[in-house]
Every structure is written in C-alpha cells, then in structure tokens.
Amino acid sequence: xxxxxxxxxxxxxxxxxxxxxxxxxxxxxxxxxxxxxxxxxxxxxxxxxxxxxxxxxxxxxxxxxxxxxxxxxxxxxxxxxxxxxxxxxxxxxxxxxxxxxxxxxxxxxxxxxxxxxxxxxxxxxxxxxxxxxxxxxxxxxxxxxxxxxxxxxxxxxxxxxxxxxxxxxxxxxxxxxxxxxxxxxxxxxxxxxxxxxxxxxxxxxxxxxxxxxxxxxxxxxxxxxxxxxxxxxxxx
Amino acid sequence: xxxxxxxxxxxxxxxxxxxxxxxxxxxxxxxxxxxxxxxxxxxxxxxxxxxxxxxxxxxxxxxxxxxxxxxxxxxxxxxxxxxxxxxxxxxxxxxxxxxxxxxxxxxxxxxxxxxxxxxxxxxxxxxxxxxxxxxxxxxxxxxxxxxxxxxxxxxxxxxxxxxxxxxxxxxxxxxxxxxxxxxxxxxxxxxxxxxxxxxxxxxxxxxxxxxxxxxxxxxxxxxxxxxxx
Numbered sequence: 001x002x003x004x005x006x007x008x009x010x011x012x013x014x015x016x017x018x019x020x021x022x023x024x025x026x027x028x029x030x031x032x033x034x035x036x037x038x039x040x041x042x043x044x045x046x047x048x049x050x051x052x053x054x055x056x057x058x059x060x061x062x063x064x065x066x067x068x069x070x071x072x073x074x075x076x077x078x079x080x081x082x083x084x085x086x087x088x089x090x091x092x093x094x095x096x097x098x099x100x101x102x103x104x105x106x107x108x109x110x111x112x113x114x115x116x117x118x119x120x121x122x123x124x125x126x127x128x129x130x131x132x133x134x135x136x137x138x139x140x141x142x143x144x145x146x147x148x149x150x151x152x153x154x155x156x157x158x159x160x161x162x163x164x165x166x167x168x169x170x171x172x173x174x175x176x177x178x179x180x181x182x183x184x185x186x187x188x189x190x191x192x193x194x195x196x197x198x199x200x201x202x203x204x205x206x207x208x209x210x211x212x213x214x215x216x217x218x219x220x221x222x223x224x225x226x227x228x229x230x231x232x233x234x235x236x
Numbered sequence: 237x238x239x240x241x242x243x244x245x246x247x248x249x250x251x252x253x254x255x256x257x258x259x260x261x262x263x264x265x266x267x268x269x270x271x272x273x274x275x276x277x278x279x280x281x282x283x284x285x286x287x288x289x290x291x292x293x294x295x296x297x298x299x300x301x302x303x304x305x306x307x308x309x310x311x312x313x314x315x316x317x318x319x320x321x322x323x324x325x326x327x328x329x330x331x332x333x334x335x336x337x338x339x340x341x342x343x344x345x346x347x348x349x350x351x352x353x354x355x356x357x358x359x360x361x362x363x364x365x366x367x368x369x370x371x372x373x374x375x376x377x378x379x380x381x382x383x384x385x386x387x388x389x390x391x392x393x394x395x396x397x398x399x400x401x402x403x404x405x406x407x408x409x410x411x412x413x414x415x416x417x418x419x420x421x422x423x424x425x426x427x428x429x430x431x432x433x434x435x436x437x438x439x440x441x442x443x444x445x446x447x448x449x450x451x452x453x454x455x456x457x458x459x460x461x462x463x464x465x
Contacts, residue, residue: 003327003328003330003331004328004331007320007324007327007328007331010324011317011319011320011324012319014319015319066318069318070315070317070318073313073315073316073318073360074311074313074315075315075316075317075318077288077311077315078309078311078315078329078374079332080288081286081287081288081304081307081309082304082329082332082333083302083304083305083332083333083334084331084332084333235288236288
C-alpha cells in the first residue's frame with residue numbers, strides 16, 4: 001500500500017493539469033474578486049469558498065476522469081488478475097490524491113491571504129487540514145463510484161456536472177441561502193459540499209462544536225462513498 | 237499436471253454465443269498457442285480462463301487457490317498506469333505482487349527487456365514494441381508458473397517481433413508454462429508445443445504442430461489454417 005501511495009503521489013504532483021485547474025484557476029478567481037470588485041467583506045469566507053471548489057474539482061472531477069481513462073485503457077483488468085485487493089488500491093490512491101488536493105488547497109490559501117493582506121490564526125490553519133483531508137478523500141472515493149456510471153468522457157462530463165454544480169450552488173460557499181425557498185434550505189442541509197464549507201467556516205470562527213459535527217458528517221460521507229465505490233467498481 | 241482445466245465452457249453476450257462448449261487444458265511446462273481468425277474468441281477464451289469474464293456455463297479449475305499470485309498476463313491492449321514512467325509501472329506492479337523491487341533488481345529487469353534507456357519515459361508514450369516488452373517484463377516480475385500473452389507480437393515490425401519471440405523462447409527455456417494467442421504461424425511453429433485452432437468460438441483442431449500437419453497432410457501451419465478456417 002505504501003508503494004502505491006508514494007508512486008501515485010509522485011505522479012499526481014507532476015501532473016500539469018493539477019497546476020492549471022486546481023491552483024491557477026482559483027488564483028485567477030481571487031485576482032478578479034480582489035482587483036475588479038470595489039469592496040470585499042469577509043475575505044476569509046471567500047477564500048474558503050474558492051479553496052472548497054478547488055478541492056472538490058480536483059478530488060472529484062479530475063479523479064473521475066482519471067479513473068474512467070484508466071478503466072478504458074484496461075489497466076483495472078490487469079489489476080484484477082493480480083493478488084492486490086481492490087480496497088487497498090482504492091485507499092492508497094485516494095490517500096495520495098487527497099494529499100495532493102490538500103497541498104493545492106494550502107497553496108491557494110497562502111496566495112489568497114497574501115493577496116487580501118489578511119491573516120488566519122495557526123489554530124484555524126491546523127483545523128483546516130483535517131477538513132480538507134476528509135472532504136478530499138470522500139470526493140476522491142466518490143469519484144470511483146461515479147466513474148462506474150459513465151462509459152465515455154462525454155457521459156462522465158455530464159454526470160460530474162450533474163453532481164458538482166448542485167453541490168456548489170446549494171451551498172453558502174459564496175452567498176447566503178438564508179432567504180432561499182425552504183426546499184433549497186433542506187437540500188443545503190443534506191449537501192456533502194455544505195458540510196465541507198461548514199467545517200471551513202467553523203475552523204475560521206474556531207467554533208469547535210460546529211467543526212466536529214461537520215467532521216462527523218464528512219466521516220459518514222466518506223464511509224458511504226467507500227461502500228458505493230467498492231460495491232459498484234467495474235474493472236472494465 | 238494441468239494448471240488450468242476448462243470443461244464445457246460457453247459464453248454468450250446477450251443472444252450471441254461467442255464461446256461454444258470449449259474444453260481446454262493448460263499442462264504444466266507446455267507452450268500452447270491459441271490461433272484463429274479475428275473474432276474467433278481467443279481473447280474471450282483468455283479472459284474466461286483467467287476469471288476476468290464469468291462463463292455462461294461450464295467449469296474452470298485452477299491448479300491452486302491463489303492462482304493470481306502465480307500467473308502473469310499480458311493483455312492485447314498492453315495497458316499501463318497513466319502518468320507513470322516505465323520504472324514506476326514496474327515498481328507499481330511489483331507492489332501488487334508484494335515484491336520489493338530494489339534498484340539492482342529493477343535495473344536487471346530493465347536491461348533484460350531492453351528498456352534501460354527509456355526507464356524515465358512515460359510508459360504510455362512508448363512505441364508499440366517497447367510497450368509489448370514492458371508488458372512482458374510486468375508479466376514475469378513475480379516469476380510466475382504460468383504466463384498468458386494475448387497477441388504479444390501483433391502490430392510489431394519484424395525486428396521487434398523477433399525480440400519478443402526470443403523473449404518467449406527464453407521464458408520457455410526456463411521451464412515456464414506459456415499460453416499465447418497469435419496470427420503469426422511462423423512464430424507458432426517455432427515456439428508452440430501444442431496448437432489450438434479456434435473458429436467462431438469452437439475448437440476445430442488441437443494437438444502438437446507436427447501431429448496436426450501429419451493428420452491433415454499439409455506442410456506448414458499456414459496451409460492448415462486456410463484448410464481449417
């Protein structure tokens with residue numbers, strides 16, 4: 001497992017797509033908000049929202065397409081005829097991808113803080129890391145399940161958008177949903193991306209009870225994603 | 237001893253029966269060639285024997301419970317992990333077999349398969365010949381008892397074909413049991429102890445090449461192929 005983890009981590013770190021999609025684009029977003037909008041209040045929440053999208057996009061979108069591509073190439077068929085248990089492979093690669101997502105998230109936070117000349121406490125920063133990890137690993141593992149639903153890149157794009165777009169729009173990552181219809185607010189409560197954002201907000205406010213509720217929900221989501229991934233995994 | 241024995245094997249995809257009542261056995265120490273036209277069912281047969289494809293009916297017996305630890309497989313498409321270099325792919329597959337591939341062993345393997353110069357190259361960017369060599373290197377990483385190769389020389393130039401053929405002969409010389417599918421009758425003649433002719437999912441002839449040639453009164457396997465198919 002250690003070897004699979006280190007090799008996957010090494011390859012994900014030199015993936016140029018990662019740089020573009022997961023770091024550069026969110027930074028461009030931050031630049032636009034910083035320099036083209038007159039007044040930005042609560043910049044930490046904004047940075048949190050942008051980092052959240054970046055982690056979701058890398059952990060979920062990039063991994064889903066990567067898994068689909070591996071499956072289409074027949075790599076998983078080869079894995080199937082080795083003694084390596086599937087769960088070990090999924091856990092090792094998911095951990096590596098989650099670490100990469102965390103590192104890219106940390107990069108964006110540092111750039112965002114410098115740009116907005118803002119600062120966060122060391123405690124908040126340390127509270128961010130487990131939330132990033134749990135959210136990233138849940139989304140990476142979920143992508144194993146979602147990639148089993150698609151047969152082509154076109155289908156994958158559709159399925160991934162159907163899942164990620166409502167997750168982002170039904171959260172308060174960038175705007176408040178306090179005055180939204182009741183149904184939207186109900187959906188927001190059961191939205192796994194909202195649990196991630198809640199965790200980040202709780203870390204910013206150092207609200208530990210809210211923080212641990214978000215963590216517990218994310219752990220539950222990670223377990224559910226694992227069951228779905230293992231139960232539906234397709235080797236070809 | 238039979239390493240794999242398949243009895244009365246059939247496989248249907250929806251209404252279409254692609255494998256019809258197949259009886260195959262892979263004897264230890266033998267080199268078996270699976271030949272037949274495109275669409276004859278060679279890759280499906282390999283998939284069935286390996287347990288990659290569930291049969292519609294029939295039984296497959298492997299010589300040991302943990303046969304996956306003792307079999308090496310090269311699939312027709314020679315897939316590798318995307319973004320991984322040649323040596324990273326070898327290390328990754330070695331870890332699947334719980335083998336620690338240190339630098340010395342890794343370099344030995346790379347040298348043996350003429351891949352040393354391209355060790356840092358992305359495996360998916362290799363030429364077809366290099367990919368086939370890497371696939372066979374992966375196949376033999378764990379010193380398996382049985383090696384199954386699906387068209388190891390397909391799409392290669394004569395020089396690359398010869399390299400692969402020499403590798404197969406070397407594996408055979410080491411006493412490994414080999415099953416391979418091929419369209420190259422010269423290759424089959426040089427390497428195989430047993431030939432299985434497959435057409436439309438059925439075995440239409442099988443036996444030692446010399447016995448088959450004698451029985452059908454032909455000089456070479458290509459003539460036999462045209463006579464049978």
